[in-house]
Structure formats: structure tokens, C-alpha cells
Amino acid sequence: MGEGEGDDDIVELNHPPHKGVILFVHDLKELGFGLLSIITALSIVAIIISIAGINPIEAYQALIKGSFGSINGISETFVKATPLIFLGLGITIAFRGGMWNIGGDGQLLLGALGATVIGVYLPSMPPVLHIALSLVGGFIFGALWAAMPGFFKMRRGTNEIVITIMLNYLATFLIAYLVSGPMKDTTQLIPVPQSREIVESAVLPRLIPLTRIHSGFLIALAAVGVVWFILERTVLGYEIKAVGVNTDAARYGGINIFNTGFVVMLLSGGFAGMAGMSEISGVHHYLLDGISPGYGYLAIAVALFGGLNPIGVVFSALFFGALNVGAESMQRAVGVPTATIYLLEGLVVIFVLARHILKRRRRSS
């Protein structure tokens, strides 16, 4: 009576590997559902916009125009999507491994710090080398920041959700302190709280002249391939997924639950750290307070909407990136507040979660 089902986590979102036709049908179904939830969310928001006395069609036109209507808009969509892909990959690994990493924001900030340190304090060197070093630095800083909650959970059974969230605040304050103290750029005429600029060889090259889209996007795509490979083709990925779906059976299967959880946090934080690196080396070029407008939290929506699947994350990140870019032009053009877009994003996530819960209930009954 009342034996706790330890292996049932909050959401169970695993996409088992299918092949051939099964894969195709399965993905079509997933895609169909994704589109359906977007359309439903758009319709609900449209009703709310029209209640506010604005023509929703005009508003959505402005939204699309803003994100896809010009080279600049498209480039901005990709710029926004890039950190979301890295972060979404990190969340994907964490959630599939049963670790609820909510600390993407903090890990991003630490990754940004790592990339800045390597970009600012190392001498000029061949760009490929410098960028590779920055990437490694970002990964390591992010991974170590995530290692803390992983370690505490492993050793003391603390709740990683609480600790990762708390570490987000710590990271914010740490960066604020560094850019207004030890790392502050004092060469400026009027010193502002930001670091010195990274040297030329550490800057990620732009992909299209006169836009902000940078080669970090290509690195993000490569990372997608790496994560997909880890999850689908390696022993590590197998163990991560095993722990995520059924800890009892994983323990039975000779998998060390604690070590796997720790590695999951390292990887998850590392990819989040790469998001920070790409923001510094590709967009800002110096470290400053508030470089993440809550990307770490948005990435949870990205990962869930992407079905916790690395490839799904790419499309999901582009979608959310486009929404955020378009939201600004929608506000400018027809006066719909950007907050409306958060509503839309929230609805999409609710639909995704609702579906998984219903699916699970159907299975258990």
C-alpha cells in the first residue's frame, strides 16, 4: 500500500530511438503536434489582443515581419537562437538524465566569464586556437558551476532545483562585482561597469557583413551533432537515459547513479557555458552585467518544446528566437506589449507538458 514510485519523474519525455518508417511516422506526429500547439497558442493570444482593441492579424504580421522580414531580422533571430540552442542542449541532457537543472542562467554567466578571461588576458594568437580556447574555457567554467549542485546531490541528496536556482543569483552578483571591480575596464574616459574588450583573435567572425549573426551559430549546430551522438550512440548516453527513465533498473544494470548524475550536470553546465562564450565572443565582445535576459529559463521552454531531442532543440530555439525578435517590432508597430509573447511562450509550454502528462496517464491506466 502506498509504495512510492521513485522512478516516476515529473515529466517523462523520452523519445526512444526508432528507425525508418517508425521514425518518420513518429516524427510527423510530433511535428503535427508542435504545429498544433503553436496555432492554438497563437489563436488564444489573438483573442486577447483583439480584446485589447488591436487587430491581431496586423500584430502577427508585424511579428513575422520583424523576425523574418529583412536580412537584419533574420540575422537577429539567429543571434537570439544561438545561445538558446546551447542552453537547450544542456537542459535536454539534464532532463533526460533526470536532473532538474534550472541553473542555465548562472552557468551561462560563468561560461561568459571564462570566455572573457581567456579573450582579455591571453595574448593575441591564431584565431582558431584562441576561439577554441575560449570555447573550452566557457565549457569548463559552466561545467564547474553546475558541478556544485551535482556534487551536493550526489553526496548529500540535496535538491538540485533549489541549488541551481540559488546559484543563478550568485552568478549574477559575482559578474556584477567583477565588472565593477577587479575586471573593470579603467582605460575608458568615463569608466562603466564592464570588462575590457576581448582581443581580436578571440572574436567569433561574423557570417554576413553588417549584421550580427556570427559563427557561434555554426558551433551550436556542431554541438547539436555532438549531443545527438552522445545520447544515441554512446554508452554514456545510454546510461544517462537509463538513469532518467528508471533508477531502479539503472542500478540493477550496473550503472552508478551518482556518478552519472554528476556527469550529466557537468555536461549540462558545460553546454550552458558555451552559450555564454558565444554571447561574449560573438555578440558583446566584453563582459557586462545582465548579458542574459533570462535565457536560462527560456531554454527550458525551448528544450521541452523541442521534445528533449537535440535536433528538435534547433527548430524550437529558432522559433523562440523569432518570437522574441518579432515581439519588439510588434510592440513598435501596433503597440502590443512584448509581454504578450511571454504569454504565447507559456501557453506552448503548457500544451507540451499537458500532452506528456496525458500520454503518461493513458499508459498507466
Place this chain on the structure above:
Amino acid sequence: MLYMNGISKRFASVLANDRINFEIREGEVHSLLGENGAGKSTLMNILYGIFQPDEGQITWKGEIIKIQNPNEAITKGIAMVHQHLTLIPIFSVAENFILSRRSTREPFLDLQAAGAAVLKLAQEFNIAIDPWEKVSQLDAGTQQWLEIIRALSRGADLLILDEPTSVLTPQETERLFKTIELLVEKGKSVCFVTHKLQETMRICNRVTILRRGKVVDTVNVCDTNERELARMMVGRDIQFHIDRAPANPNRVVLKVEKVNIQAKNRHQVLKGASLELRGGEILGIAGVAGNGQAELAKALTGLQAIQGGKIVIDGEETSHLSPKQVSQKGVAYIPDQAWKKASFSDFSIEQNSIIRSHWEEPFSKWGVFNRKEISRHAKNLVGGFDIRTTSEQMLAKSLSGGNMQKLVLARELSRTPNLIIAVNPTAGLDVGAKEFIYKTLLGERTKGRAILLISADLDEIMELSDRIAVIYAGEISESIPVNEVNLEEIGYMMAGGKQGHD
């Protein structure tokens, strides 16, 4: 004061209660005795309003009633104390006592009065308790007592105690019996649900024996004895003819010496358990579930730490090895509920075919899978064990229970183990799958492998084992060769009787 007439309850294809007649008189302690799955819990859950009977009626204090839910049962004066207590550990005794009752001083709680009430009852029952102590600080016996008096204070006239002694020490059990005696003095009735003979003899007035969903008999305790009760409870009328070659035991594969295991609540789940198993033989461990079998199997496979004693497999001590290390020593393990404890229902059959060897060649090299090898391996298992599926890429959850179990067995045996540990390997399976698994295990025995069969199903134990030992309350008896086994004796031991004692 209670009559349950012709109660039947069917779950899917299983008739859990078959026209049961059961009565309890005022002021008596009535034992409901039976093995696991005899239908005790179903009957009590019907009485407590958790299930509705398919047929039959309940008469309570002279009127026919329908009990829709536990709340109704409580209002009518029927209370149940479950094996797993429903107290809130971080609340104090007094806070737990007033839980789910209305306060006389709403909206405020009247904790003082509750504390005083607890103290008064404690005095009556001669129990030492501090009403302001947290429940988590109390021993299991006192917690149970608190649960009982809480039920009393809600006006219970009939208390159902479901396997109440399973979590208690002998001293706590003795205290529980004193409490029960006092309850009877107060004119309450107690329904004592158990599989233990001694306790039935010790504390109860009458006993109703259930077997396979039917009432065997209701007798006065003073007119019977443990032997007779054991026979009625186990009641085998089927005789086995064991159609197989005699065992040919060789070297000792598994040696368990005086192993102790303490559960988290400091309950001693395994007490100096010892056994020895040789290659080419099957040792059956019979016992009612919850007597330490699960912990024994887990300890042998590295999933459970032991607090004393020694486990030796193939001459090497494995007491403190990890599950992976034990598995690499050639130990196959089919745990209880293998479909969820030893397989991933959301993984494909292919991926399930490599559990416990996914880290080794040929399935992986440098941490990367060799998908061709895995696919070949899965095909071999599916073909070799006649597992019914359309493709090895299907998810494991698409398999039927029998096929799932076959997959686990096939996988475990494919690792050419020296020692096979199987817990309830055929529980819930249909006859065909059962037979297949029996044949396979006997085949492994012929190949000279050592097999430890832990099962709550006595038929299964009798069918397969060369020697049989009984586990009861964490102790394992001496083993008896199967041809010298007296079923009555085994049933007697499973219910706590001492070996060779009359």
C-alpha cells in the same frame, strides 16, 4: 456484530474473493489467516470501503450497509490500521492525534486537550509516551499504538489490524498484544489479519482461514493447533511428480555466511542468514513475501549493503562489490517484478538486450556502441527464446508480460553465468510462459549452473528445487532435499513454526 455474506470480487481474470462468509462477534479477536494472495487484503479493503464487492452483502450492527469509501467506514465505527502507518512523521504525537478531527475551538487547534487525551490513554494502556515528541522519534510499536488509539478516539468499534507485527520487534509485538487485550476489555472487536500461526494461537479467539480466495473454515482457536492451521492454510492436494534427472551438484558456487541486514528504520530484515549452493542444483527459498527475500537477493547482487557476515561467490568474497562488479563475476539476476526492475520499458528491445553488458565488447568500444553487434545479439535472443515481437526496434513496453520476462531471462542467460538468482520468476505469467521458464531454468541446471530460486509460490519451489529452505522473519532454515520434504512442514515453517518441532 459483523456479517459479510457471499462476498465475491473479481480482478480481471482473477477471482480474489469467492463467495466469502465472514463474521466477527462483539469483543472477540478474530484472525484472518492466509498466504499472500489468499484474498485477505481484498476482503478487508472491501470492508473498509476501498473496493466494492461484485456480489454479497455486509451486515453491520444488525443492518445491511454499503460502504462506499474509508470515510464512511470510519463514521460507522470500522477502522483499519495498515502495515504502513499513516502518521505524519514531522508532526508531534498530539498533532497526529487530532489530525482529521474537528477542533472544539475552531479555528484554533486544541492541542493541549489532545495532549491530555493522549496521556490519559497512555496511562490506561501503560504506554510511555510524550505527546509533544515528534512521531518520527517514536519506535514502530509506539507509532502503531498511536494509530490504534487515534482510531479509537474516532469511535471505532471494530479495528482491522493488517499484518500488524510485520514491522515490530518481539518486545513491541508483546506490547501490541497487551494493547489488544485491553481493547477487548473495552468491548472492542479486533480483526487480526496475518499469515503467522503463533500469533493467531497466542492472541485470537477464533480464526478464519482463507485459501485462493475461498474460506477454508472458521474455527475456535482453542479447538485447533498450529499444525492443523498450517495444513488448512497451505492445503496442497496436488501431488507433484518430478520428471527430471536427479541433481548432480559439483563445486560450491555461492556461500552465504551469517549475513545481517538492517533496514533504514533499524528493523533487522536479515538475521544471520546462511546458505550454500553448488553448481548443477537448484536451491529453493520458500517464504511469504516480506520476510527478507528481497533484501537477500539484493545483497547477493551488490544492490544492498550488508551489516555483517560474508558472501562468497566462486571462492571470492563479494560482500562489498558493486552491482556491476558482481554482474561481471558471472551472476545472472532476475529480480522480482523484472519488467520494471530489470528492464527499461521506454527503451527498444535491442537496448534492453544489452543491460548489464552494455559497457563491454562487442557491444561497445571506447564508449561508443557497435550497433551491428547489438542488433545481432537482440535478434539471437528474440529468436532463441521465441520472443513474440514484430521487430527488435520496438519498445520493450510493447511486449506481453511473458515475452518481457523471456527477454530478461534470455539476456541474463546470454552472459553465461555461473550463478543464477531468480526471484518470483513466473509471478503473473500464463501457463505457457511459466512452463517455458521452468524448462529453461532446469536446462541451466543440467549445464551445471547454480540456481537460487526465491519464490513466494510454493508450487514453483516444489516443481524446480533440489533442496528447499524456508525464510521467515529474516532467518533461513536448514535446507531439506526435495524428496524428503513434507509440505505441511514447509507451510508450518513459512508461518513461523520451528523446524522439526511438533
